[in-house]
Amino acid sequence: MAQAVQPQEGAAPPAGSRFRFEWRWTDFFWILGVVLLIAGAASMWQRLTEGLAPTNLTSYVPWGVWVGFYDYLVWMEVGSLLIFTGLIYLFGDKLLLKVKPIVLFTGFTIVTMGLLIVLLDLGHPERFWHVLVYAEFSSMITWMVWLHSAYLLILTLELAIVLWGGRRLAGLLKPLALVSLPVGLALIIVSGSIFGVVAARPLWNTASLPLMFLLSALAAGSGLLLFLVVVFWKEKNSSEYTALVNKLSVITRTLLLAGVFAASVIAFTMLYKGGGNPTRAEALNLILTGPYWWSFWIVHILLGVLIPLALLFLAPAKPLLAGIAAFLSSITFVAVTLNIVIPTLVTEELKGLATAFVDPKLALDYVPNTMEWLVLAFIFGIGSVIFGLGLRFLPLQSQHTEATHD
Amino acid sequence: MTESASPHPPGADLNRRDFLRSLAGLGGAAVALQALDQLALDPEQAVARYEAQLQELIYAEGTHLESLDVLERMRVELHRALEKSPAERRWVMVIDLRKCVGCHACTVACIAENKLPPGVVYRPVIEEEIGTYPNVARRFVPRPCMQCENPPCVPVCPVNATYTNEEGIVEMNYERCIGCRYCITACPYSARTADFGFTYTQGNANADGLILGSDIADSYERAPNFEYGKQYPRQPGRSSPVGNARKCHFCQHRILNGQLPACVTTCIGRATLFGDANDPDSLVAELIASPNVMRLREELGTEPRVYYLV
Amino acid sequence: MTEQDILNKYTPPVEQADPSESQDTLQPGISRRSFLKTGAAAGGTAAFLGSLLGFRHIQAVQAQAAEGAQPYPLLDPTNQIYTVCLQCNTGCGIKVKLLDGVAVKIDGNPYSPMTMNPHVDYAAPVALMGAAEGGLCPKGQSGLQTVYDPYRLVSVVKRKPGTPRGGGEWVTIPFEQAIEEIVEGGDLFGEGYVPGLRESYALTDPTVAKAMADAVKAIQSEKDPDKKRQKVAEFQETFADHLDALIDPEHPDLGPKNNQVVFAWGRLKAGRSEFYRRWIGQGFGSVNAHGHTTVCQGSLYFTGMGMSNQYVDGKWSGGSKAYWQADLSNTRFAIIVGSSIFEGGYGPPLRTPGLTENTVDNGARFVVVDPRFSKTAAKAWKWLPAVPGSEGALAMALIQWIINNGRYDARYLSAANRAAAATNGEPTWTEAAWLVKINDDGTPGKFLRASEIGLREKEARPLSTDETKTYDFDYFVALVDGEPVPVDPNADQPENAVFGDLLVDTEIEGVRVKSGLQIIADSANEKTLEAWAEICGLNASDLITVAREFTSYGKRAVADIHRGVSQHTNGFYNVFAWYTLNALIGNFDWAGGLVWPSTYSVTSGYANVNDADIKNVPFGTTIIRTEAYEKNTLFLRDGYPARRNWYPLATDIYQEIVPSIGDAYPYPVKALFLYMGSPVYALPAGHTNIDILRDPQKLPLFVASDAFIGETTMYADYIFPDTMYLERWEFHGTHPNVPFRIQPVRNPAIDPLVPDVTVFGRLMPLSLEAMLLGLAERLGLPGFGENGFGAGKPFTHQDDLYIRMVANLAVDREPVPDADEEEIRIFTEARRHLRRSVFDVERWQSIAGDLWPKVVYVLNRGGRFQNYSGGYRETARGVQLGNRFGKLINIYQEKTYDTRSSMTGEHLKGYAHYVPAGTGLLGDRLDEADAGQGFDLRLITYREIAQTKSRTASNYWLLGVLPENFVLMNAADAAARGLVEGDLVRIVSPTNRAGEWDLGNGRTVPMVGKVKAVQGIRPGVIAVSLGFGHWAYGSAPVTINGTTIPADERRGRGLHINAALRTDPHTPNTTLVDPVGGSAVFYDTMVRVEKV
């Protein structure tokens, strides 16, 4: 595997003078990124010049696949970091420190992508700064943006210190990590509350939603963490590795099970209470049996929960399977966020509204169009390029340790 | 041979001088009407005098407001309310569903008044059929913004671009709004919509000298609207309100100019009524005290300022 | 509301000096004191009070301006022009708000009673009206999109030579070239010689024309066949030199070749009507100027004409082409039959507030008779979903119950003449008590005359038209307490009042007679109430309830009818029955009863605009045959049945124009001009017109004035673009539901979006007027040019006509006041964006002369509108309408009886009676036969509030309200056919088994639509609304000068079902018709739906 970069804490990257290009498997990331950038460029251009018009978003379904992906990315990232940091600093699992740079960098990449998505989803991205200047803290979006920015800041600091901070600053890492815990937690809760506080939308408007978000984030995040460990751990033969994978597998499957249990309880109550709150039941039914039933049952439940669970129960013996399980579960969680965002919106708030005034942009049937997917591709392209370039040029795969400071 | 049409002369805007001139004119006409002895009054003086007479007329004992078109009665009341300070008035709308004939004129008037683009509608009218032949009913429910007393759309705005003004109207600050559309999801009445930047004629053909073409045909769509007392021409580009959330504002720009909201004046059923609920003598104050009044989704605690009579 | 309330609301008691005078209060100089006083009582004035408030906005704006906000310029009176809507034909007054010359908003003109109720005092200064505005329907609100339509034509287009009509390929040509080609003819399309107009302009000498016309009159009035032939021979001798100017010298009564040029129109209003008719009639000398009335509500007009004839100079004549509608604002109980108050009709902004407020606030009630649960029905006390076509039966049932139970207004009905009515305090009277002779077969015939029973000798009386001549006046007869008494219908001295016995069936001097009312009673008793109810598919008990209610409110009950009653094969008699029902309570001219339309005149006063320097004298048979068949020499040739039906009791038979051209009956046509009409789209079975219009052999030249390439004009050879409604002049007139005397004036509000052309050396916008003037100039038609209005009075520009007409309007009855300086300033400034060819103060002023300030006064208000108080008047017996019909109402029509069917030769019936619907010209029940063939659903049509006919599919705002129409059917019918909401079905009929429009150019348009399964329609009936399913008008691509203009898919959604409507077996290229009233028939076709 990669040998070119010297694992020298805080050292500058090798000088260009003796640069000699050499393919590595991690180049896959930025190459994929470039492909995605190219694929998404035209749509991105459209987004920049025509705004949200070319999307399939409507006035009645104002949030779509982008918002879904945003939440998904937040889940993944914050979830994985919560577990990671928690394990290290609350449960003293020093082993994980070894993958700290890559985990932090992954986090940094994802958080950046998330921010980009939020930006692109705005009708006036150029006014993004309004959120900072005219902040209105009764709005969950304000909190989200602030927390998200704070989180990005903390992550960036952490990462910078890990990469370049040297021993002098390493002392800041723990406090930073500890700060990141409540911030991350808050971000997840807030991103759930964005929906949860909306009394207008019965499916969202439950106290359990932010908690669901947390649980899901942790499940998705632990999957991601597991995946990162499986992919980037250097000494695959070590017993530490097997132990770590096992531990993470147990955590992941426990969280998955907990999530399934919690979701079932909630769903049951919602459907049961359906008589009392038909709109809520309608939206829920839309998820379960509507046109996108497959995204819930096949993508999320089958690919994202059942298969990973099965694999994870086998994982102790086979880290590879655990990795696959982790991969599956973490990527399919996007179906959950999408299923939370979209079906709620496509349910009429007032019966007959959709036909009261008819326009493609006043429709209730929303399916993301190619342009939206390609813009996402572009953003994932950016993420991939950052990630790939990081892997190549940053000392990310050093097996970092902070033990000395403890 | 055909010659091309002359260009439109510019400059229809009122400037202060035009103003004074029209004031003078108004004074003159008013004076003539009242058969006052001298016509060559100083304009300011004439205006003052006329104003005084007007006051007297409006409040005169025995002036039967009922003998006006209800539109005019409400306009008189509106003027009365405008004399109070903004905080003292409480605008409410009353929609008498027994009189609403589902004509959608209000929907279209609102679109025309506020130059709403495709995808934006402030006041759709919802139609519904109930019953079984031959015992059938049809219900028409116009749905403007409820101007909620507790508007769920307001606290969710991250930048305070939407807020309740002194008179209770939930306003937008287009320049401030970042277009996150959170308020849209938060409104329980779907009363907010997003401006995606379209025009109705965009994409239509242009063929010089053969047909009018969309470049000329969209001139009315490009003309400014006057929301919130400002002028928002819809010019190519993406300036507000393109990219914003938009909503009914009780035609505040018209109210301040002494006019009822556009959906009210055009209502052919005279089903949409408007006024200051704080004025005990107003039509709306009387109506919202009737037993057959209801509000939409009251269980949410939004306290709408739009009342329905059933 | 009590009568007193109406009075309080509308009538200024103090000023009410002479009730016979029109109540225009136009004195702006009244003292403040009296102003206050009337302000307290009179609605109109009080409304004015409110309007004064417009003033205050300026202060508000100013206050805002101080805070840096931007002004709201739309309130400034100099940014507003008052004109008239034409989105539908109601013609509501509008104010167009302008910003830099662009119309940016349209609202209701508060001076117009169509938009405010009560409307604002006409004397209110326009300066104060900036903020006052009334209500408009959604179409009125979206008018900008009609005018600023990207698909508007801006150049004259000609069918591309070498391509067929309807081929969709066009070239633009200069205006002058188009004029030249049309006038001179030639090989215009590379497919052979096309006769130009000059060739048909054969008879140009008015003296000869006059002589010929007289001779033809003599031929026609000759009843004896041999003598008639003889007269034809004499004619041929007398005019031997001019026979080549005739279409057919064997039939001189067909008229000159000039008649082979036909002018047809869809929507033509006064002003343009004077222009158009002057051109074709006095100018060109053709009798063929025909409008679209019969596709619209023909039989209402022509029954109305029959009922309004008066007995003058010994003849039944002078009936107006008009009808009655209800004063719904003041009625206590209304029966609304096939009339769509809230969705269509004339028109929602006027009638809706009256009805909603009257019901909700005053407790009035109404019943809706409509197979469809319309929006009107949605507000009704009762919905009676009667079987389509059974309206007459329903009326007869109500009549029966009312007469048999003695619940009619006997005092009203017994008044047999004007004097009696006057003693009654009634403005109108009827023939209920007159005696009618009964024929041997028991059928009623003509009125008994006093001389026939030796009661009173004929009297020589002077002619009303010429005092020096006399005619024989023969009294009619009524029984008074069983004794015959002579009746002079128009006698006005109280001593001549005759109150006759009402139910008479007897013999006098050997003559069997019945009273008018007895005939109606017998007709109503032809079936039992239950049998009538069964025909209607209703419960007899409901009918009794309705009849009882109808007779429980005195004069303030009314039945309002419209297309759903008239556009059946039995339309004439349906309408007749419903008006007869109204007559039973005598509600004509009463508040809350029936209104007769009244307008201000625009044709004379200042300048008689029908005068011309020299007039051509058109004569002959019209292509649509609006005369008695038996008089025509063709009768000698063909006998009964005629090849196509003749319509002596009607005019404007739209559905006859193109098919008659196709059949060359009564003669071939050389050129058709079509203005603002679309027979292919609008007519039932309009598709039959396509093959005729496409065929240059049948129709050598087809010229259209149209703003678009439309469903019919796509087949034209030439299309002249037109100025649209915000850019042009018209005098829109009124409707029978407007109790006020009005005349709204459509005048240019925006600068026309078409270019200017030069005609008679003057610049003018490319328009109908330019086309007509251009043709007139080239042909040298009399009545146009430098001396068009007489020596030294040019008619070379539209202003020459229209400004004169406004001046006429300004001085009709009580002249309007002069506009003061301020009004004139506002007037001119508001028009600062109009180009010289359209608006030029000096030019306008010079035409109006001294009347200029009055012209300004009228235009500043968008027309003339009588004040509210003028619409009602107090009488000893209650509140009546201010504008009255005030004459005899023919509930027994001798003239109709005297007319024979050109199919059977039988007398028509002169009284209300039930005729089944769905019959062919030869009398067979086609609907029943078709039902037997598996056509199991009756197809009807209706309007949605958000569309108008073939010309608002461009209104994208309206398409938001309703993007497409659908096939409305009862959920049970849908279920029985395995259909669910949204399924696509094809509509197939006996005469359109393919269920499609064949455009003749290789394209077919299926009549396929989405099912909408509802409870609100009678089972067995399906309904499809008007205005959708376009295949031209921007919904299909066209090629001009090789450039293909792409279509806009939004404009073509939904379906248009007229091609499914049945044709008549006798004239298979024509829809079913009402052979008496002329209506084109929309509701009597049986169809089947097929799932696709």
Ligand SMILES: Nc1nc2c(c(=O)[nH]1)N[C@H]1C(S)=C(S)[C@@H](COP(=O)(O)OP(=O)(O)OC[C@H]3O[C@@H](n4cnc5c(=O)[nH]c(N)nc54)[C@H](O)[C@@H]3O)O[C@H]1N2
């Ligand atoms: N199915 C069905 N059919 C119906 C009816 C129905 O209820 N159902 N109703 C019927 C009735 S009541 C009527 S009145 C008829 C109306 O039928 P018509 O009078 O024949 O037709 P419109 O649709 O009013 O006008 C048609 C033409 O006018 C053109 N046009 C529009 N604006 C202008 C203009 O400014 N200038 C000129 N020169 N041309 C212009 C349009 O492009 C179009 O070609 O339709 C009838 N047809």
Ligand SMILES: Nc1nc2c(c(=O)[nH]1)N[C@H]1C(S)=C(S)[C@@H](COP(=O)(O)OP(=O)(O)OC[C@H]3O[C@@H](n4cnc5c(=O)[nH]c(N)nc54)[C@H](O)[C@@H]3O)O[C@H]1N2
């Ligand atoms: N929105 C709109 N308004 C219009 C116009 C328009 O195009 N659009 N056009 C204007 C013109 S030109 C006209 S002539 C008027 C016409 O105005 P209306 O005559 O009032 O209009 P319609 O909708 O044709 O027919 C009236 C009603 O008759 C019902 N009906 C259909 N078949 C039958 C039947 O067999 N029996 C009975 N009893 N009822 C039946 C229909 O359901 C409808 O409710 O509207 C004018 N106003």
Ligand code: SF4
């Ligand atoms: S109706 Fe909706 S948009 Fe209007 S104030 Fe209430 S929550 Fe806000």
Ligand code: SF4
């Ligand atoms: S769309 Fe605008 S007004 Fe609505 S919440 Fe976002 S920033 Fe506020």
Ligand code: SF4
């Ligand atoms: S009040 Fe004004 S903004 Fe609101 S719905 Fe009515 S017209 Fe539209």
Ligand code: SF4
């Ligand atoms: S304009 Fe009036 S009657 Fe028409 S839909 Fe709106 S509220 Fe109802």
Ligand code: SF4
């Ligand atoms: S009814 Fe509507 S469309 Fe017809 S004239 Fe009036 S405003 Fe215009």
Ligand SMILES: [Mo]
């Ligand atoms: Mo019509």
